[in-house]
Amino acid sequence: xKIISANQFMMHNRHNLDLTQQGVALDDTVKSIIDKVRKxxxxxxxxxxELFDDAVIDKLTVSDSEMEKAKNMVxxxxxxxxxxxxxxxxxxxxxxxxxxxxxxxPNGITLGQKVTPIEKVGIYIxxxxxxxxxxxxxxAIPAKIAGxxxxxxxxxxxxxxxxxxxxxxAASLIGVNRIYKMGGAQAIAALSYGTETVExxxxxxxxxxxxxxxxxxWVYGDVAIDMIAGPSEICxxxxxxxxxxxxxxxxxxxxxxxxxxxxxxxxxxxxxxxxIAAEVTKQLSELERREIAQKSIQNKGCIILANSEKxxxxxxxxxxxxxxxxxxxxxxxxxxxxxxxxxxxxxxFSPEPLGDYLAGPNHTLPTSGTAKxxxxxxxxxxxxxxxxxxxxxxALLEVADTIDCLARTEGLKGHxxxxxxxxxxVL
Numbered sequence: 001x002k003i004i005s006a007n008q009f010m011m012h013n014r015h016n017l018d019l020t021q022q023g024v025a026l027d028d029t030v031k032s033i034i035d036k037v038r039k040x041x042x043x044x045x046x047x048x049x050e051l052f053d054d055a056v057i058d059k060l061t062v063s064d065s066e067m068e069k070a071k072n073m074v075x076x077x078x079x080x081x082x083x084x085x086x087x088x089x090x091x092x093x094x095x096x097x098x099x100x101x102x103x104x105x106p107n108g109i110t111l112g113q114k115v116t117p118i119e120k121v122g123i124y125i126x127x128x129x130x131x132x133x134x135x136x137x138x139x140a141i142p143a144k145i146a147g148x149x150x151x152x153x154x155x156x157x158x159x160x161x162x163x164x165x166x167x168x169x170a171a172s173l174i175g176v177n178r179i180y181k182m183g184g185a186q187a188i189a190a191l192s193y194g195t196e197t198v199e200x201x202x203x204x205x206x207x208x209x210x211x212x213x214x215x216x217x218w219v220y221g222d223v224a225i226d227m228i229a230g231p232s233e234i235c236x237x238x239x240x241x242x243x244x245x246x247x248x249x250x251x252x253x254x255x256x257x258x259x260x261x262x263x264x265x266x267x268x269x270x271x272x273x274x275x276i277a278a279e280v281t282k283q284l285s286e287l288e289r290r291e292i293a294q295k296s297i298q299n300k301g302c303i304i305l306a307n308s309e310k311x312x313x314x315x316x317x318x319x320x321x322x323x324x325x326x327x328x329x330x331x332x333x334x335x336x337x338x339x340x341x342x343x344x345x346x347x348x349f350s351p352e353p354l355g356d357y358l359a360g361p362n363h364t365l366p367t368s369g370t371a372k373x374x375x376x377x378x379x380x381x382x383x384x385x386x387x388x389x390x391x392x393x394x395a396l397l398e399v400a401d402t403i404d405c406l407a408r409t410e411g412l413k414g415h416x417x418x419x420x421x422x423x424x425x426v427l
Contacts, residue, residue, distance in 0.1 A: 001251075001280040003273045003303045006311055010318075030214045034189040041195035048186040053127075055157040055181070060197045062163055062179040067172055070165035082170060085358050086137050092360030093142045096379035108392025116384050117147030118224075120199065122191035123176075124206035125167055127156030127183055133170035134356060138363050139206050139377065140174040146382035151176050152201060154191055156183025184208075188215035192223045205377060207364060226377055230368035231300075233262035234352055235321035235341075237312050237334075238276070240269050242327040243348060247272075248279030250325060250351050255296035256289040262300040264319065266312045273303045313337040320371040323352045342371045393426060 004012075036044040046057050102112030123139040125132055136153065143151055153176050157163055163181060171179055180198055182190060188208075194200030204216060205226035216225045234254035238247050251263040267273055280297060287293050306312040313334070316324060320340035328334060331346040338344055342365030343355050356363045364377035400423045407415035 001277045001297050001301055001303055003270075003277060003305060006304055006306050006315060009302065009304050009315070026210065026214055030185045030211055030218060033185040033211075034192075034215060034218055037186050037189035037195070038193050041190075042197050045182050045186045045190050045195060045198070048184065049157065049182055052184050052186075053156050054159045055161050057157060057161055057181050060180050060182060060195075062168065062181060066162070067168055070163075070168035071172065073165040074169050078166065079169065079173075082133065082137070082173060085134065086141060086173060088358055088360040089137050089141045089362075090145065093145050093362070093379050096142070097145060098380065098383060098385075102388065105395075107398070108395040110388065110390040112388035114386040114388055116386065117149070118203050118382050118384060119148070120150040120152070120201040120203075121148045121382060122152045122154060122201035122204045122223075124183075124187060124191075124204060124208050124212060125153055125155040126206075126208050126212075127158070127164070131164040131167055133164075133166040134363065135206060136167060136170035136174060136176070140171070140176055142362065142377060142379045143205075143382045144174060146379045148382050150199070150201075152191065152199060153179045154182050154187035155179065156187075157181040183212075185211045185215035188212060188219060192219040203382070205364065205381065226364065226381055227366055227370065227374060228368075229364075231260035231262060232257045232323075233300075233319075233321050233367055234264070234323040234325065235316050235319050236265045236325040236327055237316055238265055238267045238269075238272060238327040239309075239329060240272060241329040242267075242272060244272060244275035244279045245283075246348055246351070247276045247327055248283050250353075251276075251280060251297070251301065252283055252287060252293050253351070253353050254323065255293040255301060256287055257292075257296075259292055259295040260300060261296045262321075263297060264302055264304065264321070266304045266306055266315055268306050268309060268312060270305060273305055276303055316341070320366075320369045322365045322367045322371065323355070325350070325352060340369075340372045342366045342376055397423060397426065 033048060042060060045060060049055050049057050098115045100112065100114045102110055104110050121143050125135050140151055153171055155163055155167055163179065168179065188204060190198040191201050191204055201223060203224040207229045213228050217228055232254055234251065236247055236250060247265055251265060255261050255263045265276055284290050284294055304315060306315060317339045322342040323345065324338065324341035325345040326334055327348060335344065343361060345352055345355060355361060362376045362378060366374040400419050403419045404416045
């Protein structure tokens, strides 16, 4: 794992993951897929599923018998682990619930905010290089807590046309309404516009590959989306107190996701940097997904030598990572130095996989620097807020002249007349 200076890192500008830079060819491909699905519905989805996933699909919807078969294919330990994770995720997200509120003033004015769940939501669960039952929990549980009445899951089928049983059992545990055998841009298009089989949704959430991310960007406006997710990433700030084997293991836990995953460590200690690099090499040989992790480490991984603790935290805030681990002494005292991060893990016994699976906070997080302005997925992503305004006759008369003045100043006489006609009718 290469060791570079902070200046080298900044000059290289390696954190340039802007999806807009991925080229016209990708845009054209995704747009053509979306257009074909809009025109041809189920047939187009099946055609693209055969082309991209090598799977011939008769029916897009997972049947009840397939769900029951999946339950018999997974072990009790997995089910028990899933149940504990779901319990923790639910407990955390219940704290995010919002309620409607109203204020009544003595002069006949009632103002407030009405909170309403989004009715129909689609969740994308990746297939490809791995299967993610944990993502089913992380996306569906907040939606359920928010009160979403219709939840659909889209996930790519395996070559034999089946869906990974662990994903199906997770969906069954949460009570998802329907599961579709489809992935990629074609799945995003089908959820956005509907087909003969696929129900149109109002919002799409969940991570995916480059085609999924680009498709979500194309359909945004016709439906809502959670975020444009880039490759997964971790940044670890480590000082002399850090265990190099822990740091290396956590870097590799992220690198094994994808060849484009980003694994970065920032430290002020050159001794620790060399120890971490050696540990990465040692542990890499033990991974089943070592080819993927090795490419990630080679292409997107590095250990940055910072000149000071301040520079280390400044760099982390500039990166604005999806996952930020503080492997430093007294990490809680350093929390105030963090401005930009999706999830923050404090201390040597709070590794990133804890957040991926069990702790409770959501693992659907902002990537590619978007933690500078966005947040993890939560219950608040599945609700709408409507403003409530109610004025009595007397209350309106008291402010009529003020509204009239502002409306005429903006040249909107119709606005002024809307107030004036009421004032004149009661005076």
